[in-house]
Amino acid sequence: MKNQLILFFFILFLGRLSAFAQEIVHISYEQGQTQVRINEQGELLVNVSSEDLNTFKNQGQLHYSDFGAKGDGKADDIDAIAATHAVANQLGFSVKADNSARYYISGKGRIAMIQTDTDFGMAQFIIDDTEVEDRTKHVFMVSSNLRSFDLEGVTSLKRDQQKLDVPFPGPCLVTVTDDNVRRYIRYGPNENDGSPQTDIFIVDKDGNVDPNAPIVWDFDQITEITALPMDETLLTITGGIFNTIANQAESRYNYHSRGIAIRRSNVLVEGLEHHIYGEGEHGAPYGGFLNFRDCSNVTVRNSILTGHKTYRTIGSAGVPVSMGSYDISLSRSINVSFEHCSQTNDINDPTYWGIMGSNFCKNLILDHVTFSRFDAHMGVANATVRHSTLGHMGINAIGTGTFLVENSTLNGRTLINLRSDYGSTWEGELIVRDCVFIPAGGRQSSASLIGGSNSGQHDFGYTAYMPERIVIENLHIDDSNHPEDYQGPAIFANFNQEMTDDSYVEKFPHVRSEEVVLKNVTIESGKELRVSDNPYLFRNVEIRNE
Known part of the structure; x- marks a missing residue:
C-alpha cells in the first residue's frame, strides 16, 4: 500500500433507543513502527508497518500484543485492544488473545468493535469500574458492517401480517415504532407512562415475514420503521475470563453497561466466564454484561455468568424499591438461546438479583441452564425453558x-x-x-x-x-x-x-x-x-x- 494512505473506520455505537454515537479509528500503513497513538480529540491513530502487515497476512490472525498490549494486569490495554480489532475488521483477520495474559481495562470511554472471529482463550480481562468515564459505553461491541436503512413505502401494519410489499437486499430485521400509542404503562413502585408501541420481526428478501416471529401489534400509524440487514455468516466469540471490579457509584437508576454488546445477527458465544468482585454497601445497577439488541440467531453456550448484588433506591412512586441489576439483558432480539450455561453464585440466594431481564423479544430459549431467573418485562413472543433449573426468582413473564x-x-x-x-x-x-x-x-x-x-x-x-x-x-x-x-x-x-x-x-x-x-x-x-x-x-x- 502507498505511504500516507489513511483508512477511516466509521463505527456506529448504539447508545440509547434511537441515538448513535460515532467512534472513529484512523488506520495508516506507513514506514516505521506499528504503533497506537491518541490524537487531541481522543481518537485512535493506528499505524501498521509494511513488514508487520506482511506478517499479519501470512498468519491471518492478530494478537493484542501486536499493537502494544502488555497483558500484565496493570497497564491499561483498552487502546491496544480496540486498535487490534479495528485493524482486524479492516483486513478481515481473526483476533486471538494470549492465554497467559491479564488485560487490564480501565474506565476509559473506549469501545473495541468486534466484526471478526475472536478467541479470548484462557486470557483474563480485568474490567475496572471504580472510575468510569461513560457508564453507557460497552467495553466490547460485536457489530456488523451492514447498516440499517429507513424503510420507505410502509405506512401501516396489521398483527400477523404475512408480507411487506417492498423489496429487501436480503434477510432483514425490521423495527417499527408508533410514538402515538403507549404500551406497557407500568403499575406499582416503578410506575411510568409506558413506551411507544414497538415491534421487531424478520423478513426475507421478498418481504415475507417469518411466521415464527410474527408481528404482534396493529400499526395504524408508523412514526419510524427501519430495516437492518442480517449477517448470514456465523461470527464466533470463544473463551475469555472476564473479571469486573464493581462500581462504587450511588445506588440509583444509573445503569452501567461495561460489558459485551451484541448488535449483529448470527453469533455464537462459547465458553465465556464473567465474575464480579468488590461489591460493597452501595453501587449502581448493571444493564447486562452480555447485552443483546437488534440481533437474531444468537447462541450463548457453555458459559458461566454471575448475579449482581441487589441494591435499593427510591422508585418513581416515591417508595423504596430493589433495583434490577443484570448480567444478561436482551432488547429487540429474536431467536436467542442459552445452552449449558450457569452462574457462579447460589441461584436461591435472594441477596443477588435475578440474572436475566428482557424487553421486546421473541423466541427466547433457556436449554440446560442453571439460572436464578427467566424474565420478560415488556413482552416476549414465545419462550422455552427446558432441561433447566431456575432459582429464587423463577419465571416472570x-x-x-x-x-x-x-x-x-x-x-x-x-x-x-x-x-x-x-x-x-x-x-x-x-x-x-x-x-x-x-x-x-x-x-x-x-x-x-x-x-x-x-x-x-x-x-x-x-x-x-x-x-x-x-x-x-x-x-x-x-x-x-x-x-x-x-x-x-x-x-x-x-x-x-x-x-x-x-x-x-x-x-x-x-x-x-x-x-x-x-x-x-x-x-x-x-x-x-x-x-x-x-x-x-x-x-x-x-x-x-x-
Whole structure:
C-alpha cells in the first residue's frame, strides 16, 4: 500500500433507543513502527508497518500484543485492544488473545468493535469500574458492517401480517415504532407512562415475514420503521475470563453497561466466564454484561455468568424499591438461546438479583441452564425453558404466543409468575411438562402455580389476558414445607382480592383463562390441588383432569 494512505473506520455505537454515537479509528500503513497513538480529540491513530502487515497476512490472525498490549494486569490495554480489532475488521483477520495474559481495562470511554472471529482463550480481562468515564459505553461491541436503512413505502401494519410489499437486499430485521400509542404503562413502585408501541420481526428478501416471529401489534400509524440487514455468516466469540471490579457509584437508576454488546445477527458465544468482585454497601445497577439488541440467531453456550448484588433506591412512586441489576439483558432480539450455561453464585440466594431481564423479544430459549431467573418485562413472543433449573426468582413473564416449560426444576414463589406491574398478561398458551416445582426454593410457603395480580382498574395500554389455555402434565409439587393452615396448592393465585362477587366492576377487564388441562400432578404434602383462594374469579374456567 502507498505511504500516507489513511483508512477511516466509521463505527456506529448504539447508545440509547434511537441515538448513535460515532467512534472513529484512523488506520495508516506507513514506514516505521506499528504503533497506537491518541490524537487531541481522543481518537485512535493506528499505524501498521509494511513488514508487520506482511506478517499479519501470512498468519491471518492478530494478537493484542501486536499493537502494544502488555497483558500484565496493570497497564491499561483498552487502546491496544480496540486498535487490534479495528485493524482486524479492516483486513478481515481473526483476533486471538494470549492465554497467559491479564488485560487490564480501565474506565476509559473506549469501545473495541468486534466484526471478526475472536478467541479470548484462557486470557483474563480485568474490567475496572471504580472510575468510569461513560457508564453507557460497552467495553466490547460485536457489530456488523451492514447498516440499517429507513424503510420507505410502509405506512401501516396489521398483527400477523404475512408480507411487506417492498423489496429487501436480503434477510432483514425490521423495527417499527408508533410514538402515538403507549404500551406497557407500568403499575406499582416503578410506575411510568409506558413506551411507544414497538415491534421487531424478520423478513426475507421478498418481504415475507417469518411466521415464527410474527408481528404482534396493529400499526395504524408508523412514526419510524427501519430495516437492518442480517449477517448470514456465523461470527464466533470463544473463551475469555472476564473479571469486573464493581462500581462504587450511588445506588440509583444509573445503569452501567461495561460489558459485551451484541448488535449483529448470527453469533455464537462459547465458553465465556464473567465474575464480579468488590461489591460493597452501595453501587449502581448493571444493564447486562452480555447485552443483546437488534440481533437474531444468537447462541450463548457453555458459559458461566454471575448475579449482581441487589441494591435499593427510591422508585418513581416515591417508595423504596430493589433495583434490577443484570448480567444478561436482551432488547429487540429474536431467536436467542442459552445452552449449558450457569452462574457462579447460589441461584436461591435472594441477596443477588435475578440474572436475566428482557424487553421486546421473541423466541427466547433457556436449554440446560442453571439460572436464578427467566424474565420478560415488556413482552416476549414465545419462550422455552427446558432441561433447566431456575432459582429464587423463577419465571416472570408477560407476552404472547406459547410459553413452554419442560424437564425443569423451578424454585420460584410460583411455578410461573405473570408480572403484575404489566397487568399479568399472557395472550396465548402455557405448557408445563415433566417438571418439579419447589415453592420458594423449599422455604415455608403456600404454593400457587400461576401467580400474578390485576385489579382491573389500571390501563396498561392493552387488554390484559390470562393464558387462554394452560396444560400441566407430569408435574410434582414439593410443598412439604408449608404453614399449619395450608389448604393445599392452588392453580391460580388470588389475582384480585377485592373481586369476590359480581358487584365489583373492572374498569379494564382482566380476561381470565378458558381451560386448564391437568395430567399426573403429584403433591408431596398429600393435599388436593385447588383452583384458588378466590374461586369466584375462576368460576368460568374449565378444569379438566386427564
